Amino acid sequence: MLTVTADTLRSVAERIFVAAGAPAENARTVADHLVTANLCGHDSHGVIRIPYYVSQIRSGHLDPKARASILRETPTTALVSGNWAFGQVAAADGTRIAIEKARSAHVGIVSIVQCNHVGRLGEYVEMAVAEGMIGIAMVGGLRGLGRCAAPYGGIKGALSTNPIACGIPSADGRPIVIDFATTVVAEGKLQVLRAKKEPAPAGWIRDRDGNPSTNVEDFYNGGTLAIFGGHKGYALSLMAEVFAGTLGGIEQYQQGRISAGTFLMVFDPGAFRPVAEFAGDVSALDDELRAIPPAPGFSEVLVPGDVERRSRAQRYVEGIPVPEDTWERLQKTAGELGVTV
Template sequence: MAVNSKIELADERIILSVDKVNKLLINLFISLGCSKEIAFEISEHLIDSSLCGVESHGVFRALQYKKWYETGYLSISPKPKLRELSSNTYEIDGDGGLGIPVMNFAFKKAIEYSEKNGITATAIKNIGHTGRLGYYADYAANKGLMTILISGGNRKDWSQVAPYGGIEGKLPTNPWCIGFPGGKNGSVVLDFATSKISGGLIYAAKSAGGLLPEGCIIDKKGNLTRNPDHYFDGGAILPFGKHKGFGLSLIAQLVAESMLGEIKKEANWLLIAINTSTYNTRNQLKEFADKILSDVINCETAFGFNDIKIPGEIERNNKVNSDNKIYLPKKTWEQLITIVSKQNKKL
């Protein structure tokens, strides 16, 4: 499978089996003190992201997570707490742990409660990085739920994105994710940062020694650049869609910080889950969804396009066509091998 990467590499990629990467990642996280169950959840999530072609949230993230565990930024053995605030509203405190296991838990609970009550709203707080949001939305959509996930980040630590018209990083990348049950071709999943690129892609490019796409980041003087080092030297990411992306980011920040309260870790999250069968039967919904999606994709294409892609389709196709192989930058894999070797010597 060819790799459709946003990163321009100076070095080559190597082809790795899922099994080989999985064993290394589980070994790494267990050596850091994670339980086998948590290590498996993290590894499975990162590998899935890589197979889906979402490099910014894939296997390379293990390098960041290792650093955060070692510095104490992330709790090794968190004990998340769920409490009901009022009718159909909940709050989950992740106890300072990595967000992937906590978000898995949050979505499962949201599905459970929404299937009974029709709709739920859940605040998710005090957690670290949550991985690829589309992973959770796709899972819920396949269960018949529409989900809306909004994130506002910790501005003290993650002032990455310049407001429209500015050159200083003032806001985090504040992603949104919306998932909806589709028809025969799968769910519709819209997962996007409100910046032109995710922060993870910049870290991935730096880790791999690569360059970023044009027009996405600026240096500290406001000049466009492709060099990830310029971002780390006082630069910023630009908002996507100019004032539109900036507006979505600002709303997310207000929700997360002014409504949900203090942001103790990476971000606060609001998850809204709706049981679609409250309004229509699953079969009727799928029938109508198929008609809408079929009509939309049956559109004459513009120059340079072969077809119309529904949100989430590219990731699904990448995974199906991956043959369970991960194309990882050689430099990233060598770093992972080195840190796992050092960890094993410590044990």
């Protein structure tokens, strides 16, 4: 395992994407997003994704120069095409559209189609939080090879990881940030285990015949990810599938490609009460929860977002751990593009 500074990883990522054809602004957006994911402890959505994104550019699936555009809109809604740009670029564009609508009409709802992998979903609800607003985001509708999760009671993949995120501002600078896949783990966690050559914990995956397995390769050989929480997690996954995929009519825009839809909703708490009062009450609620005595086996009670904030602070100082396999793949990709790492 190597330890690399955030600034070094950001520079490497940005230079690779520029060499692959991205304008500087797009390269910077994606590099910042990936390294922030690493800083937050979500290595599955960090720089491990770079070789895959470059392969998408080479295959023509991803247009590194593209930005999102509005296909249809009302004062409070917009159907947006990602135009097969970097998913991070398209989702950030869509979030800004939702924020502007919420600024003028208290709510903004955006459905993005023709969208590549958007990375860590929490990034976009954090954009809303930075504007004093509440953000909700979902991804769903992934078709083809992306159907990696079996419905509750089934053995065949019919859904994807279908993540859900929500960001809520607070007065103390510690917003609530909820961000989770509706599968037991995100598929990228398996990529990290694969890079480390480690088995998966029990309960994460099933093989192609529906049998529980800890062999990561069983997943990539036709297996499935388990949905968390039994029938309740399945219901949340289905909700994300409809909101992010079906609502925007994603299949009408696929053009023979594998992609998911992204649903974004931003709303202004000021529509209901003074924002400062709301944020203060959120902080008070946080403090009340953190003051609860911990149960046996726990050292403290946390609030969603705490773990990522602590990881970000620690890794920025101590560096980001990068598996040797991941670093070698980054070096190989960089070398093919004439970039020195």
